[in-house]
Amino acid sequence: MRKPLVALVGRPNVGKSTLFNRLVGERRAVISDVPGTTRDRLQGDSDWNGVQFTVIDTGGIEVYQPKGERNTSALAEGSLDFVPQIRAQAMIAIEEADVIIMVTDVQQGITAADEDIAAVLRKTDKPVLIAANKMDTPEHYDGVLEFYALGAGDVVGVSAIHGRGSGDLLDAVVSYLDDAPPLDAEEDDDNLKIAIAGRPNVGKSSLLNRLLGHDRAIVSDVAGTTRDALDTQLTWYGNPLTLIDTAGIRRRGRIERGIEKYSVLRALKAIQRADVVLLLIDASEGVTAQDTHIAGMALERFKSIIVLVNKWDLVDKDAYTINEYTDSVRDALGFIPWAPVLFISALTGQRIHKVLETAFAVWEERFRRIPTSELNRVIRNAIAYHPPTGMGTRKLKIYYATQVRVAPPTFLFHVNDPRLVHFSYERYLENSLREAYPMAGTPIRFSFRKSGGNSSSG
Numbered sequence: 001m002r003k004p005l006v007a008l009v010g011r012p013n014v015g016k017s018t019l020f021n022r023l024v025g026e027r028r029a030v031i032s033d034v035p036g037t038t039r040d041r042l043q044g045d046s047d048w049n050g051v052q053f054t055v056i057d058t059g060g061i062e063v064y065q066p067k068g069e070r071n072t073s074a075l076a077e078g079s080l081d082f083v084p085q086i087r088a089q090a091m092i093a094i095e096e097a098d099v100i101i102m103v104t105d106v107q108q109g110i111t112a113a114d115e116d117i118a119a120v121l122r123k124t125d126k127p128v129l130i131a132a133n134k135m136d137t138p139e140h141y142d143g144v145l146e147f148y149a150l151g152a153g154d155v156v157g158v159s160a161i162h163g164r165g166s167g168d169l170l171d172a173v174v175s176y177l178d179d180a181p182p183l184d185a186e187e188d189d190d191n192l193k194i195a196i197a198g199r200p201n202v203g204k205s206s207l208l209n210r211l212l213g214h215d216r217a218i219v220s221d222v223a224g225t226t227r228d229a230l231d232t233q234l235t236w237y238g239n240p241l242t243l244i245d246t247a248g249i250r251r252r253g254r255i256e257r258g259i260e261k262y263s264v265l266r267a268l269k270a271i272q273r274a275d276v277v278l279l280l281i282d283a284s285e286g287v288t289a290q291d292t293h294i295a296g297m298a299l300e301r302f303k304s305i306i307v308l309v310n311k312w313d314l315v316d317k318d319a320y321t322i323n324e325y326t327d328s329v330r331d332a333l334g335f336i337p338w339a340p341v342l343f344i345s346a347l348t349g350q351r352i353h354k355v356l357e358t359a360f361a362v363w364e365e366r367f368r369r370i371p372t373s374e375l376n377r378v379i380r381n382a383i384a385y386h387p388p389t390g391m392g393t394r395k396l397k398i399y400y401a402t403q404v405r406v407a408p409p410t411f412l413f414h415v416n417d418p419r420l421v422h423f424s425y426e427r428y429l430e431n432s433l434r435e436a437y438p439m440a441g442t443p444i445r446f447s448f449r450k451s452g453g454n455s456s457s458g
Contacts, residue, residue, distance in 0.1 A: 003045065004053040004177045007097035008131075009121075011113040012059075014105045015133040019160035020044065020057035023170070043231050048170040051177050058093045094120075099127045099176045101169070102152055106132040106143040110150065118150035127176040128153035131169055135159045192241040192363045194356075195270045197298070198280035199290050203310045206346035207280065208232070208245045211355065236356050246270045271297060275366060275407070276304040276359045276441070283311045283325070283343070287332035295333055302408045304362045304442040305339040308355065313345040338434060340441050362441030367406045370437055375401050375411070382432035388425050396420035399451050409444045414451030421448050 006023075008016045024044030042057040094100055102121055104114055121128050132144040135157040144157035156172055158165035196204045212234060230245040246267035271277055277298040281291050298305050307329060315321065322343060329341050340358055344351045379401050388396035397416040404412045411433075415421065426446055433444070 004098040005056055005093075005096050006046075006053050006099045006101060006173055007056045007058060007093040008101050008103055009058050009094060009117065010103035011111065011117060014103045015160045016103045017042075017057055019101075019103055019131060019133060019158065019166075020055055022160045022163060022166050023055045046170075048174050051174040053098075053173070053177060056093045056097065091120075094124060094126070097126060099129065099173055100124070100153075101129050101131050101173070102150075103131045103133050104147055104150075105134050106140050106147075106157065107134045107136075109143060109146060114147075114150060118152040121152045129169065129172050130155040131160075132157045133160050135164060136162060192239070192276065192360065193244060193274045194241060194276045194278060194359050195244040195246060195274035195303075196278045196280065197246050197267060197271055197294055199282070199288065199294070202280040202282045203346045204245055204280055207278070207308070207310065207344075207352075207355075208243055210346045210349060210352050211243060236360070239360060241356070241359075244270045244274055268297065271303060272301055274303055276306065276362055278306050278308050278355065278359070279339075280308050280310050281329070283309045283315050287329055292333060295336055295339075299336060299443055302443050302445060304366055304408070305336055306355075306358055306362060306441055307333065307336075307339050307341045309341065309343045310346055312343040312350060313348050336443075338438065338440055338442070358441070365439045365442045366408055368409055368437065368439055369406060370403055370409070370433075372400075372402050374436075375403060375433075378433055378436045379413075379429065382429055386428060388420070389422070390420055394420060396425070404447075408442050409439060411444065411446055413446060413448045415448050416450065418448040418450055 008020055010016055020042065024046045044055050044057075046053055046055050100121060102114075102117060104110070130147050130150060130153055132147050132155055135141060135144060136159045141157065144155060147155045154172060156165055156169045158169050160166070196207055198204055208230070212232060232243045232245070234241060234243065279291065279295055279298065281287055295305060295307075309325065309329065315325075325343070326341055330337060333339065340362065342351055342354055342358060344355065346352070379398065383398060388398065390396055394417065399414045399416075401411055401413045404410050413421075413429075430444060430446065
């Protein structure tokens, strides 16, 4: 059973993202005093008095459509280009929502934009609540009643930044959600989660839309369009999964102060939440230092990785191009030789069908279990072929190994002294294990523990 959807809508800079964070109980939306910061729909789960629901934050509905009449000071720099798409994203959220919260600014009072938005909402058959936000001091209380003049729904005064009135707003929300699932009916959270990551302007949102078959995210050739991590649930051949689109990650020294900084943090959290990371590389530029940095972040968090070389349609090719390009990618990303490499075009759809197919195959490898007897046979053979060295007169002895967990596969080696394990020999053992069990796309972890030596190996 899906959770009910509650959409936050309203003109720019009325505090929708702050209210979103208040309702979901965490800082998931990018917060800035610059209007127009939130561009795509952002989702987060919440519950109140045992009722679960999903809150959707949206970009501000911009009603100043005639270009010559736009109030350019009312939007963040660069956001005017996205006005029609911001409005479309908000309208999609309205269509999907079970309850709509129109957020207004009690300190500014009713504006022409509020009236136009209310006119749109009055035409929907969905329940509408007006959250008169920024009720930060007692002087603002009387201004709340003014918003009943909009005729769009009941009015609740709130201060999203201080939390004032949020309980009353949540009470009003759940009063419309009589059919919501109870708190103990939690949705299965063990489904595959895929993060789409990469530098700005490599085609992440285009890939998301191509995989979904419709415009779930705003697509633009302006670097940095996506600022928040977006979650989208879908089913692929009967298998549920979550796609997470992330803001483009730039080199740390080039991250702009403010909005982009927090977007990058959100992208890093998205990688942390994911099982599989799709690392997009621009085929026309090749692997850059930042690409390797992103791959390193995913590896440090032991996430499975698939390298997607996007914009392959722009590359002049002959019979040798794909092999030569593969070699160059492997050389540049030598620390993840086990990661599959796919050459795709999000624009034309070339090999897109292979992306989710490979992601599920890689995900299955995250849960691979190797029988202890087979594991130790492989390790014994590796030791026999290349015995470990030592330090001075001391020599490393490996007694036996066991697999202790999955996601990622983790192996515990019982040895005489963990300090004698050189990183090069650990890498050799990993390569030997992967020759027998490739575990494509997923990292594996080795741990070494001092043991008394009840040996079945070595």
